[in-house]
Amino acid sequence: DQQVKQNSPSLSVQEGRISILNCDYTNSMFDYFLWYKKYPAEGPTFLISISSIKDKNEDGRFTVFLNKSAKHLSLHIVPSQPGDSAVYFCAASERGSGANNLFFGTGTRLTVIP
Amino acid sequence: EAGVTQSPTHLIKTRGQQATLRCSPISGHTSVYWYQQALGLGLQFLLWYDEGEERNRGNFPPRFSGRQFPNYSSELNVNALELEDSALYLCASSLPGVGRRAQYFGPGTRLTVL
Numbered sequence: 001d002q003q004v005k006q007n008s009p010s011l012s013v014q015e016g017r018i019s020i021l022n023c024d025y026t027n028s029m030f031d032y033f034l035w036y037k038k039y040p041a042e043g044p045t046f047l048i049s050i051s052s053i054k055d056k057n058e059d060g061r062f063t064v065f066l067n068k069s070a071k072h073l074s075l076h077i078v079p080s081q082p083g084d085s086a087v088y089f090c091a092a093s094e095r096g097s098g099a100n101n102l103f104f105g106t107g108t109r110l111t112v113i114p
Numbered sequence: 115e116a117g118v119t120q121s122p123t124h125l126i127k128t129r130g131q132q133a134t135l136r137c138s139p140i141s142g143h144t145s146v147y148w149y150q151q152a153l154g155l156g157l158q159f160l161l162w163y164d165e166g167e168e169r170n171r172g173n174f175p176p177r178f179s180g181r182q183f184p185n186y187s188s189e190l191n192v193n194a195l196e197l198e199d200s201a202l203y204l205c206a207s208s209l210p211g212v213g214r215r216a217q218y219f220g221p222g223t224r225l226t227v228l
Contacts, residue, residue, distance in 0.1 A: 002156075004156075031214075032214045034216060034217075036219075041221070042221055042222075043118070043120075043204050043206075043219030043220050043221045043222050044157070044204070044219045045219070046216045046217070046218060046219075049214075049216055051214060089156065089157065091157075093214070100145065100147070100162050100164075100169065100170065100208070100215065101147065101159035101162055101170055101172065102147075102149075102157075102159065102217060103159070104149075104156040104157040104158075105156055106154075106155065106156040107156060
């Protein structure tokens with residue numbers, strides 16, 4: 001049962017425009033959410049995170065929005081650059097002790113067109 | 115500062131054999147996590163080690179096992195290999211403590227079972 005879902009396998013955006021990647025989750029015990037970027041033949045690279053006590057976190061061109069009532073989060077990249085082309089994974093972890101493992105979505109492949 | 119390292123990069127085994135994968139965490143990180151990424155799937159949590167102890171385990175059979183050494187490096191062992199064990203195995207590390215810690219990934223070991 002996939003508790004973290006990324007329903008768009010791919011997304012293409014023009015350079016300079018906004019990229020919006022979406023993620024939905026089903027587990028109400030999730031309280032920490034992360035986005036990772038993955039290039040071919042490399043491990044995922046941590047991008048940005050947000051805890052459930054916030055609804056927005058910003059780091060440079062990357063902003064993550066969390067809508068707890070909808071169990072939805074999104075990653076905005078503005079402006080998009082060709083180097084942002086990669087697979088983006090959404091991940092979440094549960095509150096409470098002994099639950100450090102992350103639950104990942106299946107990823108969205110972002111292509112930024114020059 | 116060196117990131118998470120994994121060895122070997124590629125590993126080819128035949129059905130029924132055993133595979134051993136190795137991981138060295140980032141300096142100062144005491145937690146090590148193992149994930150499996152099979153073709154077309156997201157990352158699936160395998161194991162979490164912290165301070166030499168197994169803290170949590172994903173939904174995998176007992177033939178997936180591992181250990182963490184006093185220097186916090188870790189091994190993942192897969193016994194009685196099956197064809198469906200072919201996957202990218204990713205190791206990640208994080209700072210000590212429970213919850214809300216970003217995990218930093220290594221480049222992975224590509225295991226192929228023939």
